[in-house]
Amino acid sequence: MTPAKPSLEMLRALTDENVLRALMADRRLTRAEIAARTGISKPTISDAVQRLAASGLVVDTGERTTGRGRSGSYYALAPGLGTALVASISPRGVTAETVDALGDTVGRAHAALSRNAGEHQAARALAEAATRLEGPSRLAVVSAADPVDRATGRLVRLPDAPFLVGALDPAAVLAPHVTGPVLVDNDVNWAARAEHQAVGVGDFVYVHLGEGLGCAVVTDGAVRRGHRGLAGEVAHVHTTGPDGSAMPLTEVFAALGLRRPDSTAIDVQALETAITSDAGTAETLARAVGGVLSAAVALADPALIVLGGEWGRLPAMRAAIDHQLAAGPRPVPVVAATVDSPELTAARERAVAELRELVVGAAR
Amino acid sequence: MTPAKPSLEMLRALTDENVLRALMADRRLTRAEIAARTGISKPTISDAVQRLAASGLVVDTGERTTGRGRSGSYYALAPGLGTALVASISPRGVTAETVDALGDTVGRAHAALSRNAGEHQAARALAEAATRLEGPSRLAVVSAADPVDRATGRLVRLPDAPFLVGALDPAAVLAPHVTGPVLVDNDVNWAARAEHQAVGVGDFVYVHLGEGLGCAVVTDGAVRRGHRGLAGEVAHVHTTGPDGSAMPLTEVFAALGLRRPDSTAIDVQALETAITSDAGTAETLARAVGGVLSAAVALADPALIVLGGEWGRLPAMRAAIDHQLAAGPRPVPVVAATVDSPELTAARERAVAELRELVVGAAR
DNA sequence: AATCCTAGTAAGGACTCTTGCCCAAAACGG
DNA sequence: CCGTTTTGGGCAAGAGTCCTTACTAGGATT
Missing domain, CATH: 3.30.420.40 (ATPase, nucleotide binding domain)
Structure with a gap:
């Protein structure tokens, strides 16, 4: 609301910040190079470097430029900044x-x-x-x-x-x-943030299908966590079960016998073999996941749905979910996650x- | 990423901005008052006011302070700023x-x-x-x-x-x-933004129940519109119908005969009389709306749900929906909207x- | 009329940024 | 081998901004 109070000290701090960020982006630079990159004049950069060296944030590496012209000194972030x-x-x-x-x-x-x-x-x-x-x-x-x-x-x-x-x-x-x-x-x-960099779209939904079920909603370029941080915990969302009746998403896996013994975690191995051996299972799973996704589409209006997790990245699942969503009232492209770890x-x-x-x- | 380039011009602009914002907040102020409010020194404010008066953004109103001490001149935003x-x-x-x-x-x-x-x-x-x-x-x-x-x-x-x-x-x-x-x-x-001011919570879901059905998701203090701006268009979300089977939310009103003739709009009058005459109707509607809201709760994790719209603000509806959500896996308080238009x-x-x-x- | 109190101004100082010029030193070219 | 080119760096001058301090101006109050 209220803009910052103007002062010369603020200007100096801004200059120092420019120098530090330049050295973070480029690791070692001469003062002339910093001036060229930041657009700030050479004397000003020299002053800033001197200040930062005195306060121990920046050091002269001892290296010199080679090539035409006078050799310059390289500066870098000080080691030991933590x-x-x-x-x-x-x-x-x-x-x-x-x-x-x-x-x-x-x-x-x-x-x-x-x-x-x-x-x-x-x-x-x-x-x-x-x-x-x-x-x-x-x-x-x-x-x-x-x-x-x-x-x-x-x-x-x-x-x-x-x-x-x-x-x-x-x-x-x-x-x-x-x-x-x-x-x-x-x-x-975190995975959604990594995919955000990769897809370059500000509004999408990331779905993780692995031992657990997860979902992240990215809107206006950031993951939205919600009040308690539990946004995207979709295990309880009601969707379509194997028999066509409504049930919470997590129950679908119980009904299909795809849970690990004495646990609500999904048995990924069993699930993968079930998909390959029985075409109907992929359909059933896609319908269940698609039910949750159609709610997410209505609520968040993503440009894209990204599928991650051990079985979410399987081509068969991607195709089945894509098909499921294409039939709905608001089709959204479905792609597989691409980033490693x-x-x-x-x-x-x-x-x-x-x-x-x-x-x-x-x-x- | 890259901070702004520091310059004296930027400082001056900041000072001018401080003066303008002070006059937007207070309508008429003397230079001494502006200095006191912004924390900037009197001579600097005098300079800025002079600049702004010359460029026509600020005018001397001709009014003078009364009371002890020398009388000061009041300045204000120029009329005709559009x-x-x-x-x-x-x-x-x-x-x-x-x-x-x-x-x-x-x-x-x-x-x-x-x-x-x-x-x-x-x-x-x-x-x-x-x-x-x-x-x-x-x-x-x-x-x-x-x-x-x-x-x-x-x-x-x-x-x-x-x-x-x-x-x-x-x-x-x-x-x-x-x-x-x-x-x-x-x-x-827009209504959600107005309620945002009123409730003072950064993460909530606003639901409009009127002729149309709408929903807005506020996360981290802002309404999230989604890629095309269609976030919160929930008419198609599958929920529980009058007979217990799954159907899109908008179909529930058709099934109950609460639509206006030849339209998908809700007949609010008929709905209100139905609620008062038949206790079951409120239950049915609350279950249908609650189904959508439980998906919204899972996906957005709101601190609060605000009910607006002609029939969303009815105490009976609020109570029924509140009851519905309290029984779910993640109870969230439900309140009625308070802002007029x-x-x-x-x-x-x-x-x-x-x-x-x-x-x-x-x-x- | 004297006194008090507050708005505004003037002067001086401390800084910051920029421009322009010069110097130093390394590579290139003949 | 020596002059020329090229580039990093430093210095000086200048313009501009903000601040502090002290002073003036002009209404109330007494």
């Missing part, structure tokens, strides 16, 4: 990385989880992976394969939905390894962005 | 207003529409109302009781949904009366904001 921790937690295990403000991955660790891991196993694996990395980090970004409470960052159990990772408070577990904020979100939401990719990108924000903030 | 046109188009008629940058309504006109108005009637009524107002305006903001194509601003007909206003291109009709952009959106979306209110507010943006932009 790292951000990135972690992806799935029932198969924890993958953790540390990244720096340049976007480079400087460390990586993995901790496996056994099939029927208990409540505390995930926490232990996360702590183990984080311990193996150089630390502490300045912030953390976490992807978890369960619903995440937006306010607290904790994983939450929803009735009748599989609880793949289990009760876990990533911020608490990572507290010894992170000095700053811990951002936690659902793996499906999308949740880690997107979380890493966010971690770099947040770390850069911290570094820029330090200049003020 | 107006914005606000129009609300419903099957009952067109209401148009002109507003200025201070937020004052400076003109108002109404053009009625007959019950069975044809395709061109709405356009004629809109033109008539606009003509009766002092013009031309610098921009227009339009609310229309039909789906609006986000890219073109035209009203679109969706299959099986009532087409209340009819084929209309508000931008084309208003072209003679408006020199700048014409923003068009659905009346339900919400679509006009919100469109007016937006028009003032856009006009102010234009005025501030002129200072650069």
Whole structure:
């Protein structure tokens, strides 16, 4: 509403920010190159570089330009500006990385989880992976394969939905390894952000069909999480069951005998063999998923539907769902997800962005 | 991504903007008062006021302060900075207003529409109302009781949904009366924006239950329109019908005989009498609407559901829908809409904001 | 009429950005 | 091998913006 108060200090901070962002984009530059890239005059850039070097954010690398003309000094972001921790937690295990403000991955660790891991196993694996990395980090970004409470960052159990990772408070577990904020979100939401980069469309719906069922709604270029962070938890949405009657989506898999024993998680292997052996199963699943999607189309008006997850990416499923939607009142193109380990990719990108924000903030 | 290039000119523009916004908020102020409100020093404000007076954006009103101390001169936004046109188009008629940058309504006109108005009637009524107002305006903001194509601003007909206003291109009709952009959106979306102010929650779902059926999803503080602008067009969403079988929401009203003859529009009068005479009808309607809402809850995770529209605000309906949702897997409070003529209110507010943006932009 | 109080102005200072010029140093060309 | 070209960097001058401080102007109040 009210614009910022103008001041010379603000101008200087802006100049410094321009310099830092240029060095984040390009890693090493001479003062003349920074001036050319930012459009700011050479003397001003020289002043800014001097300030930033004095405050320790930027260093003279000692390298010199080669080629025609006088050799210039290369400057770069100072080493030791800290790292951000990135972690992806799935029932198969924890993958953790540390990244720096340049976007480079400087460390990586993995901790496996056994099939029927208990409540505390995930926490232990996360702590183990984080311990193996150089630390502490300045912030953390976490992807978890369960619903995440937006306010607290904790994983939450929803009735009748599989609880793949289990009760876990990533911020608490990572507290010894992170000095700053811990951002936690659902793996499906992260995957949608990764696909957002790939498809280049601001409004779409991403559907994850794997052991769990998930959905992310991207509107106006961002994933919309909702009040508690539970947007897209579609297990309970009523849709068409195998016998044509209405039932919650999650019940469809029970009715088809495609759940893992003693669990509400989907038995992906059984599902894949069922699809290949019986053409009707794919139809039935497509009709059930399509019922949920038609509600999503009506509510969110996506330009596109992106299918991800182990069985969501199967060509047979894509075709069946596409066919299902094409028959509806508002046809929407259906495509398969393309990004590899999308949740880690997107979380890493966010971690770099947040770390850069911290570094820029330090200049003020 | 890249921050703005710092310059002295930018500082000056910021100061001018501070002055203009102060005068938009307060209508008349002395230079000393502006300095106190903005936190900027008196000499700087004096300079800015001088610049703005020279360029004609601000005028000395001739009024002087009374009271202790030297009397100061009051300054105000110049008259003649132009107006914005606000129009609300419903099957009952067109209401148009002109507003200025201070937020004052400076003109108002109404053009009625007959019950069975044809395709061109709405356009004629809109033109008539606009003509009766002092013009031309610098921009227009339009609310229309039909789906609006986000890219073109035209009203679109969706299959099986009532087409209340009819084929209309508000931008084309208003072209003679408006020199700048014409923003068009659905009346339900505007109403949701008005309720947003009232409820003070960033994530909620607004449902309009009137002649037509509409829904708006507010996430992270803004109405999300979707790719084509058709987010929330829920007539086709499958839900539970009177006999317990699944059917599109709009069919429920046909099955209950609550449509107006030869139309897919709802006969609100018949519906209201049906609710009061037969307790079961309210239950049936609440179950049908609740089915759609439970999908919306799963997909958008609202903190609240707001019911608007002629029969959505009936206490009996609110209670029945509330009861319906409370039984579901994710209960959400249901409240009734509170704002009067919400679509006009919100469109007016937006028009003032856009006009102010234009005025501030002129200072650069 | 003297005093108080507030709006507005003037002067000076501190900064920031830009332009233009010069210098240093490395590669190129004859 | 030496002059020319080319490029990074520094310096000086200038214009512009904001701020602080101190002062003036002109109504009320006493």
